[in-house]
Amino acid sequence: MFSGLAAFPLTPLKNDEVDEHAFIGLLKRLVEAKVNAIGVLGSTGNYAYLSREERKRVAEIAVQHANTTPVMVGISALNLRDVLVNAQDAQAAGASAVLLAPMSYQPLTENEVFKLYEAVTATLSVPLCVYDNPGTTHFTFSDELHGRIAQLPQVRSIKIPGVPKDPQAAVERVDRLRALIPDHVSIGVSGDACAAHGLNAGCEVWYSVIGGLYPEIAQSITTAALNREPQEALRLSQQLTPMWELFARHGGSLRVVATAAEIQGLADSPCLPRPLSALAGKEKEALAVLLDNLGLA
Template identity: 40%
Template sequence: MSPLKGLSAFPITPADAAGRVDTVAQRRLIDRLTAAGVDSIGLLGSTGIYMYLTREERRRAMEAAQEQCGKTPLVVGVGALRTGDAARLAQDAKAMGAAVGLLSPVSYAPLSQDEVFEHFSAVARESGLPICIYDNPGTTHFTFMPELVSRLSRVPGIVGIKNPPPEGEMVRHLRDQRSGTADGFSIGYSDDWCCPTALMVGADCWYGVLGGTLPKVCLAITRAAQAEDLVEAQRLDTALAPVWGLFRKYTSQRTVYEIIRQLGLSDAEPPRPILPVCEAGKQDIAAVLRGLPAGMAK
């Protein structure tokens, strides 16, 4: 199976206040994902604080993950401000066995559509690592126009896209993007609360933050959707509605850090200046975890 199909589970990257990765805790988190049988592991995504880590620490994180992931493919974040730096990070990821690089158009200065096309084309060409487009306008403040996605899908080595939730109807967005991109181009979505629906209407991949924390229930939804058991997929998605509410209220990143703390998997906090959830939020998260059906909070 392609690494950009099914559930790509994105864990946090536990690190101390100085940005040094806790590889023991990371291995523990990776073990949960491989034991659950996720389709790929999304290392160093936004939840995995890739932009807050040095190149050396990214390498340490990749090395620790590679030791634990077995045959589970790694999708590794390779974003950087400069094209040359992103290409070198992608080269590092390829050398350490990553299957795909996840590239976002991070920038201080606003970028044009042509500048992003050249940036992605250069990273794919110079690294030799298959690249997935990371469309994350909430952090990059860049909007991929349909024409740009179409052009990039035809660049050798650019193999898929991780979409944010569409502004319009999911079915229409997926249909339009599918018709405008190259054959075999993988189309997936992030922001977990929209992803079960995306899978149920034919998306290739769920890029899951909760999948990196509670992989079993997210994988169960994925498998139900792939089997076209929409009743079961919807039942499980509905059971997770309180978690999606936490994500909207406190952000997915802050919420999963606290879930991981409450499960005893790591005491890591988000990198400053990001603060952990407040005390009331911790209580909200604890109450939601207690209220989930048996077995889901594992």
Template identity: 60%
Template sequence: MFTGLSAFPITPLNQDGVNEAAFTRLVARLAAAGVDSIGALGSTGVYAYLDRAERARVARLAVEHADGVPVMVGIGALRTREVLALAEDAQQAGVSALLLAPVSYHALNADEVYNLYATVARNVSVPVCVYDNPGVSRFDFSDELHGRIAQLKHIASIKIPGVPADPAAAAQRVARLRALAPAHVSIGVSGDKFGAAGLSAGCALWYSVIGGIFPATTLAITRAAQAGQADEAARLSARLQPLWDLFAKYKGSLRVVAAAAGLMGLAQQPCLPLPLQAIDGADREHLASLIDTLALA
């Protein structure tokens, strides 16, 4: 399952908790679009704001409505015992893989992060993806640490936060990490503006936030890169620069994608856990225009 496009939907909320109807529509929409896998309860899926019962329910709903598309579920939490409990819940739901970020309040060191992954690897029976997202976790993985973790049983993929803009430098970055990991451990790119560059540089898959809301748009970029059409993939990605600019303005994609879900009728607003809020005002109007003029779907 660790190739192609892994699409990460939001987890829409309402006053009662998870908006199950909206979430299942999003998952079914991704499956119908033909994404290669679905990543539920990632950062865009606001996993950190949900309790254990809600996360277990979301995992079950994702698997039930994915129509056979492999589902990966985030299990990050502050304490290792909570991570293990979430891993057990997700496995009982029938997920195909687990996504683990080193969540912390006090900053973690490299040995603590390694021990987290080692403990989880000893206690699960499905593949685990290493979630390297320093913008959220405030932890910077070294290549050496990635290499150590990649040797552990059940580690199957490393989700890196982007690649250099220069194609040669991007290829060198991926090759350097590729050399440290066993052949069965895939390297995947995240940070949507880096998707095309990462795939063309040798990443096996794109872990994509916009894939969770605009699967057709994202699949076009992915398939071009997979076919060796790096220029076409770059062209399709460059069209989305106004979207990348909005992501940068709001220090991430979550608030923008949540607004897009509302504009497209996929989730009622507000759909984020307070105090988080989707973008509004002139920027929301600008986003609506982009969805129309760029034919995002």
């Protein structure tokens, strides 16, 4: 499951509760598109805003409606106790893998992060993906730390931030990390604007936000890159440049993706956990026009 397209859908809310009907609808789109894996309770999945019971229910729904598509469930939390409980819930729900970011209110040291992964992997019966997302966790992994963690049992993939857009620099970045980790640990790229660059540079999987809502275009980019058609992958990604620019303008992909889901009737408005809010007014109208122009509506 740690190759190809791993699509991360929104966890839509309604009246401050998980909108199970809308969530199931998003899952069905991914199954029909035949994505390689589904990732729930990542950053786009609003995991940090949900209770244990809500997260447990999201995992259960995802596994139930994914058919044969592997499901990776986010287990990140502020303290180890809750991470371990979330891991137990994910495994009990039938998750094929778990995703863990080093969340913390206080800045973490490298040794603290290593001990987090050491403690969690010692309890797991399913693979783990290391979630390297400094934009939300404010922790920056060194390649050497990735190398140490990748030796732990059950670690099977690393979800890295976007790579440089310069092709040679991207290859060098991926190669530096690859030299420090075992062959059985895949390298996956996130940061949708850089995904084609990462896949072209040797990443084996795209952990995709846009793929969680529009899996077909994400699948096309992934297929082109993995089929060694780098220019086609870049061409398809460049068509989405206005979307990537919106992501950057609004502090990440979540607000834009949530608004797109609302525009297309895939989620009711508002669908984000308060105090977060989707785009409104002229910004929402502009996104509706953009979706139509891109052929996504």
